[in-house]
Amino acid sequence: MTSLGLSRASLIRWVLFQAVAVMHAMSPSSAQSLASTDAALRTARQIDQLVFHTSDESHSPSCDASTFHRRVHLDAVGRIASASVAREYARSDSPATRRIVIDRLVESAACGERTAQLLREMWFPQTSVPPHRYLIADTERWIAEQLIGGRPLNEVARELIAVPYAGYERSAEIREHAEASEGRSAVPRVLIASNQYQAARMAANVTGDFLGIDLSCAQCHDHPFQRWTQDEFWATAAFFQRLDARRVEEAETSRTPFASIQIPETQRVVQAALFTGRSVHFEKTPPQGPDAGRQWFASWVAGCENPFFARQTVSKFWHALIGEPLVASSASPAASIDPSVAANVLDRLSDAFVEQQFDHRFLLRCILSTRVYQLSSQHRGDSTGMRGQLRELDGEQLFDSLRVASGEGVLRNDLDTNDELHQRSLLCERLQVDRSHPSRTIGQSLMFLNGEVAEAFCDAEQNATVRALAEARFMSEQECVAALYWSVLNRSVRPDEIDALRQAGLLVEDPPTRADRYARVFWVLVNTTEFNTNY
Amino acid sequence: MRPKQSFRRRGDTRRNTLRTMALSAGALSGAGLPAGALSVGFGNGWLPALANHAAHAGTIDAERSVANRVVLLWLNGGPATIDLWDLKPRHANGGPFREIMTRTPGTRISEHLPQLARWSEQMAIIRSLSSKEGDHSRAGHLTRRGYVPQAGIDFPDLGALVTNELYPPDELLPGYVCIAAPRSGFSSNGFLGPKCAPMRVGQGARSAADLVVPNLVAGPNAAVNDAESLALLERMNRQFVDRHPSEIATRYSAATQKAIAAMTPEAAGAFDLSEEPEKTRRRYGEGLFGQGCLLARRLLERDVCFVEVTLDGWDTHSDNFNRVKELSLRLDTAFSALLEDLQHRGLLSSTLVICMGEFGRTPKINPNSGRDHWPGVWSAVVAGGQLGRGQLIGESSHDGTAVETQPYAAADLIATVCRGVGIDPMKQNDSNVGRPIRIADPSAKLIDGLL
Numbered sequence: 001m002t003s004l005g006l007s008r009a010s011l012i013r014w015v016l017f018q019a020v021a022v023m024h025a026m027s028p029s030s031a032q033s034l035a036s037t038d039a040a041l042r043t044a045r046q047i048d049q050l051v052f053h054t055s056d057e058s059h060s061p062s063c064d065a066s067t068f069h070r071r072v073h074l075d076a077v078g079r080i081a082s083a084s085v086a087r088e089y090a091r092s093d094s095p096a097t098r099r100i101v102i103d104r105l106v107e108s109a110a111c112g113e114r115t116a117q118l119l120r121e122m123w124f125p126q127t128s129v130p131p132h133r134y135l136i137a138d139t140e141r142w143i144a145e146q147l148i149g150g151r152p153l154n155e156v157a158r159e160l161i162a163v164p165y166a167g168y169e170r171s172a173e174i175r176e177h178a179e180a181s182e183g184r185s186a187v188p189r190v191l192i193a194s195n196q197y198q199a200a201r202m203a204a205n206v207t208g209d210f211l212g213i214d215l216s217c218a219q220c221h222d223h224p225f226q227r228w229t230q231d232e233f234w235a236t237a238a239f240f241q242r243l244d245a246r247r248v249e250e251a252e253t254s255r256t257p258f259a260s261i262q263i264p265e266t267q268r269v270v271q272a273a274l275f276t277g278r279s280v281h282f283e284k285t286p287p288q289g290p291d292a293g294r295q296w297f298a299s300w301v302a303g304c305e306n307p308f309f310a311r312q313t314v315s316k317f318w319h320a321l322i323g324e325p326l327v328a329s330s331a332s333p334a335a336s337i338d339p340s341v342a343a344n345v346l347d348r349l350s351d352a353f354v355e356q357q358f359d360h361r362f363l364l365r366c367i368l369s370t371r372v373y374q375l376s377s378q379h380r381g382d383s384t385g386m387r388g389q390l391r392e393l394d395g396e397q398l399f400d401s402l403r404v405a406s407g408e409g410v411l412r413n414d415l416d417t418n419d420e421l422h423q424r425s426l427l428c429e430r431l432q433v434d435r436s437h438p439s440r441t442i443g444q445s446l447m448f449l450n451g452e453v454a455e456a457f458c459d460a461e462q463n464a465t466v467r468a469l470a471e472a473r474f475m476s477e478q479e480c481v482a483a484l485y486w487s488v489l490n491r492s493v494r495p496d497e498i499d500a501l502r503q504a505g506l507l508v509e510d511p512p513t514r515a516d517r518y519a520r521v522f523w524v525l526v527n528t529t530e531f532n533t534n535y
Numbered sequence: 536m537r538p539k540q541s542f543r544r545r546g547d548t549r550r551n552t553l554r555t556m557a558l559s560a561g562a563l564s565g566a567g568l569p570a571g572a573l574s575v576g577f578g579n580g581w582l583p584a585l586a587n588h589a590a591h592a593g594t595i596d597a598e599r600s601v602a603n604r605v606v607l608l609w610l611n612g613g614p615a616t617i618d619l620w621d622l623k624p625r626h627a628n629g630g631p632f633r634e635i636m637t638r639t640p641g642t643r644i645s646e647h648l649p650q651l652a653r654w655s656e657q658m659a660i661i662r663s664l665s666s667k668e669g670d671h672s673r674a675g676h677l678t679r680r681g682y683v684p685q686a687g688i689d690f691p692d693l694g695a696l697v698t699n700e701l702y703p704p705d706e707l708l709p710g711y712v713c714i715a716a717p718r719s720g721f722s723s724n725g726f727l728g729p730k731c732a733p734m735r736v737g738q739g740a741r742s743a744a745d746l747v748v749p750n751l752v753a754g755p756n757a758a759v760n761d762a763e764s765l766a767l768l769e770r771m772n773r774q775f776v777d778r779h780p781s782e783i784a785t786r787y788s789a790a791t792q793k794a795i796a797a798m799t800p801e802a803a804g805a806f807d808l809s810e811e812p813e814k815t816r817r818r819y820g821e822g823l824f825g826q827g828c829l830l831a832r833r834l835l836e837r838d839v840c841f842v843e844v845t846l847d848g849w850d851t852h853s854d855n856f857n858r859v860k861e862l863s864l865r866l867d868t869a870f871s872a873l874l875e876d877l878q879h880r881g882l883l884s885s886t887l888v889i890c891m892g893e894f895g896r897t898p899k900i901n902p903n904s905g906r907d908h909w910p911g912v913w914s915a916v917v918a919g920g921q922l923g924r925g926q927l928i929g930e931s932s933h934d935g936t937a938v939e940t941q942p943y944a945a946a947d948l949i950a951t952v953c954r955g956v957g958i959d960p961m962k963q964n965d966s967n968v969g970r971p972i973r974i975a976d977p978s979a980k981l982i983d984g985l986l
């Protein structure tokens with residue numbers, strides 16, 4: 001033992017951990033991320049201050065080290081950590097190491113891919129159901145590319161909304177645009193395709209999912225409960241109406257280059273107009289071309305003057321990471337946070353998000369660093385105080401976590417075969433969750449108990465983790481079982497669980513049966529509610 | 536082992552029992568019994584009057600809610616109903632098939648459906664359905680869910696809607712079973728959630744031997760057969776729920792337990808056709824569809840409330856008549872066997888059987904002796920459930936190209952079926968886009984003559 005009361009091994013590990021952190025901080029490319037980290041931490045403290053200043057904090061315990069690291073891995077990169085990493089984080093846990101872990105995860109390419117999935121679901125929910133599921137892969141791939149390249153979220157959104165139709169690419173303007181963005185993949189036309197080329201649907205999609213403003217109920221009549229009128233809906237849809245060649249020519253000499261639109265089943269024609277009531281203005285020359293209206297609207301969505309995009313993005317990210325919304329809606333239950341506090345949190349976080357130029361990494365760092373995020377979901381006997389929210393794992397999180405737990409690497413688009421990637425895609429689709437009805441079908445449960453999951457991941461011959469442990473004769477039975485728990489559940493095995501395993505005949509000194517017994521333990525663990533949820 | 540009758544549905548009441556008895560008396564009166572039989576006890580006696588009084592002393596729904604089970608015989612690919620239920624023998628569009636008489640005066644159907652012709656008094660043929668969807672996917676969506684596809688809304692199909700309304704969530708078997716679907720994603724619980732999800736039996740099956748529930752039967756060395764492992768799993772889940780009391784944790788643990796229970800002989804045995812006598816299996820036809828209908832009957836006996844059985848192959852762009860003849864044979868054998876079996880077991884009056892596809896086929900025969908997609912006019916059949924009473928509803932034109940009288944849409948059929956099983960078709964459910972969506976399209980109307 002050193003004079004600090006630490007074992008030599010623990011001290012060495014701590015020093016190495018800090019050294020890595022220092023090297024990371026000194027790297028020139030990390031200067032920007034450092035600034036972002038500082039801003040994120042400041043904002044996180046402000047959020048915590050808003051949330052907790054009226055409540056007694058002792059009634060809201062934080063989650064333990066293992067739980068935190070498992071949770072943040074699943075949220076940031078979509079899978080659990082490996083056994084060695086999970087064990088290491090748990091041993092060296094501290095507020096400082098948690099910050100380093102958050103930084104490392106948020107900066108990773110895997111986080112870009114995970115966030116791309118979140119954004120695709122958020123912005124184009126219609127692609128999660130047939131017949132538009134075919135758009136998922138390309139959309140997520142493109143968004144991930146932008147995020148990994150550090151593009152601000154508002155710019156990503158703007159490009160997706162303003163994407164031209166196919167024929168327009170032949171025009172000179174678009175050729176110039178393509179040259180400017182040389183090396184980047186073509187922007188997916190998911191907005192157009194998933195809304196069947198219809199102006200009204202595109203308008204409802206963009207206002208509802210990018211801005212959080214539900215105009216769609218006013219499509220057929222003035223909204224029964226909110227202030228939106230039918231005219232306002234169709235004036236918004238007019239931005240998305242494509243101009244034909246004659247109208248394009250007229251628009252070039254007109255002060256209002258956007259389309260007008262006739263409200264169906266009426267004689268009323270409305271001009272494109274913002275639902276906020278503010279007038280449309282142009283900084284330089286008005287945009288031109290058949291999609292001028294949509295391109296202008298896209299720029300307005302991405303602009304700093306428009307408060308809705310930032311608020312909607314913050315609200316959705318918060319919901320995804322915390323497990324409950326900041327603002328209750330017809331689709332989301334009420335939050336446990338006091339509504340006035342939630343409103344203040346939304347304001348503060350949205351302002352900070354805009355100040356940080358719509359940097360998704362800032363937003364993730366901020367929310368993951370709050371005490372709200374790190375609350376325990378365990379019941380501690382008293383009913384006062386806030387509690388972390390349990391969430392389901394989606395198909396991608398489950399599949400990738402199974403791969404990690406069984407000692408396989410995560411599949412990669414650039415390395416693995418199409419067959420393997422297709423199998424992943426099929427399995428993920430079958431394991432999809434419905435977050436408004438959290439549960440599992442009999443078929444999904446059977447996949448784990450006795451089907452594809454059990455066959456692929458719980459077989460003693462095929463599971464690399466089980467094989468390695470079975471052959472590790474230098475490790476005791478208890479050490480092997482402990483390693484299984486770290487691999488699958490990212491935590492240590494409890495003493496009562498050791499007893500239960502002994503009673504079940506799965507923890508015995510019998511080397512020839514190790515592989516079968518460890519495979520059985522693996523099967524039990526992947527079928528637990530614990531493995532299948534993010535707590 | 537024959538399962539005991541369940542009185543679980545709507546917590547059987549005296550009113551329901553008496554209503555069932557009265558309606559069974561009504562069914563007997565329509566089954567061709569000698570007139571004298573009606574005057575003895577059942578037909579004209581005090582019991583039906585008493586039962587009817589009790590049955591009608593309630594809401595409109597009580598009056599309508601006779602059936603509580605539904606079977607959908609899905610003819611996948613768009614069946615040439617002009618060659619099944621609405622022949623045009625005196626027109627060039629009619630093709631080579633002849634009509635035969637049925638037990639119902641004035642009703643004639645294809646010569647290749649002779650067994651079903653004897654069940655005409657239990658069937659209603661709707662000959663005036665029409666839509667604008669000629670694409671398989673869109674038409675299937677419309678016919679099965681009552682709505683055209685709308686961006687982002689994950690509409691549930693009829694099976695999920697009925698299960699959501701009628702089936703208790705804690706039953707051992709799922710409320711909705713889908714047999715022999717041709718591919719994945721064919722049937723859907725949509726935004727109603729996992730409790731209404733169909734259990735798929737024999738998806739993509741090629742023969743009756745493939746009519747199995749995936750992963751339901753475990754091998755001898757499977758972990759799920761090890762009591763110690765199951766006890767360990769149950770213990771871990773219980774402890775987790777204790778530590779993290781939440782709806783999600785409770786539901787996930789319950790879902791695992793339910794799946795384990797579904798693997799027990801009591802539940803899994805429902806899917807075991809080998810328990811059926813050979814004679815019964817032959818009566819249904821030993822192919823995929825016939826055995827699928829037999830499986831449907833087994834499930835209905837165990838109170839599964841919606842079973843769908845698919846007969847694929849109706850997309851007859853070429854060689855229509857040979858293929859339809861062969862498919863008709865399978866349909867005729869299995870459908871009539873199902874009606875007979877349900878009646879024999881006292882289930883026909885409480886079971887609504889629907890037979891339809893996503894659209895019809897072109898009256899004009901193409902150069903390949905085929906018929907192409909034709910949503911302009913097509914037929915569907917409803918049997919049992921006290922809705923089928925020998926009706927002929929609506930007419931098509933003499934050349935089979937258009938609706939002549941009583942046009943109806945798919946949504947109308949869905950609304951009427953819902954009413955037939957006591958469901959309010961205008962009831963709203965919360966959708967996945969935050970908007971309430973009615974079970975049937977708000978513009979839907981009930982089909983005259985069916986209820």
